[in-house]
Amino acid sequence: MKYNLYKVLGTLSVALVLFSACTKEYEGIEAIDQRNIREYIQKNSLTGFRDTLGIHYQIITPGTGSLLNYTDKVFATFSAKSLDGTFDLKDDGLNRFAGFLGYFSNENGNNYPKAFSTAVKEILKKKGGTIRIIVPSQIAYGRDGNASLGIPGNASLDCIVKIYNVNNNTEFEDLFVKKYISDKNITGLSRLSSGLYYQILTPGSGDDITAISTVTVAYKGMLTTGTVFDQSTSFKTDLSSTIPGWIQGVPLIKKGGKIRLIIPPSLAYGSQVRETIPPYSILDFDIEILEVN
Structure with a gap:
């Protein structure tokens, strides 16, 4: 009976030591945090x-x-x-x-x-x-x-x-697009209600381009840092398979036309992580229409 009592007391002592050690470790981390912050x-x-x-x-x-x-x-x-x-x-x-x-x-x-x-x-x-x-x-x-x-x-x-004191995502993104335009001293731009900025450099001629047109284009795409993330001298694509900024912006011109598009993230790749484009990137495109089918 006495042996069992000693055994129980010994077990309780070990448990108390372990509990005390855990408590001290937690308090130690908290104390370290506060000391580091003060320093x-x-x-x-x-x-x-x-x-x-x-x-x-x-x-x-x-x-x-x-x-x-x-x-x-x-x-x-x-x-x-x-x-x-x-x-x-x-x-x-x-x-x-x-x-x-x-x-x-x-x-x-x-x-x-x-x-x-x-x-x-x-x-x-x-x-x-x-x-x-x-x-x-x-x-x-x-x-x-x-x-x-x-x-x-x-x-x-x-x-x-x-x-930010804004009410929706379009207003939020527009703050950063406007800052980019101001920082780069870009002039002559117009804006769609969607938040897409554009400048028609050459209107082109011929049939209208629609969202379901197939187009061949020469283009260059830049980040706001000036880094060129993609470009081509001849790229054929169904316009409907491109980003919303292209779908809205390219039909503003015709064959032979040239346009600059400054595209907010929601009309580009949004929060997606892409190899050469960080999430929430504003994209700056120069586009020339070579062919329309």
Whole structure:
């Protein structure tokens, strides 16, 4: 009987030691996160930060209008970098989110830190604002990190999130198209209601081109960086099998005509990952119609 009692007490002691060790490990990670964040703020001479919900934050631009709910649709861009600099994702307009605020997290298969939706809803609160948040690893990507993005485990992140004061995706994309046009000093463009920008260089002549026409074209396609991602001196295709921007833009001219198309992502490849075209890319095409069938 005494032996069994000692055995039970021994088992309980081991269990308590293991439980205590697990508790200390969790608290240790939390403490490490907070120490790293404090050191990062001090090292980089950051001022004006507050701490709430476990997030250090600074409102760069206050939002306007009514309070946001998780069921509201938001349009956002963001940057994110690890405190040690091993990961650095810049806000180049390609890192974006368009959807319900409640889905602006890494839940539901999305690749965003858990803290994004919380910070926007509980701290920034309104559209049109920008917030900088330093996110502890537990509410970023946790101990596993995110291998697909190159984020190591237990990495706290310094992020800037901007919520745009727009109501739909066409308005959202148009902001970036207009910026590209302005930055490149492009003039003489017209715009369709779909968001497609075009400039007819030579109208051409002959029969009208329709969405079901077969055309032979010479073309060059560029990204907003100036990188040529595709070109051809003679390409035959059914217009209906091309991207929406071509289907809408090419019929604006005829055989022998030349046109420039600046195509927003939703009329190109959207969020698709392609070998030479990043997701959410604006495409700039020069097109000449050689033949129409």
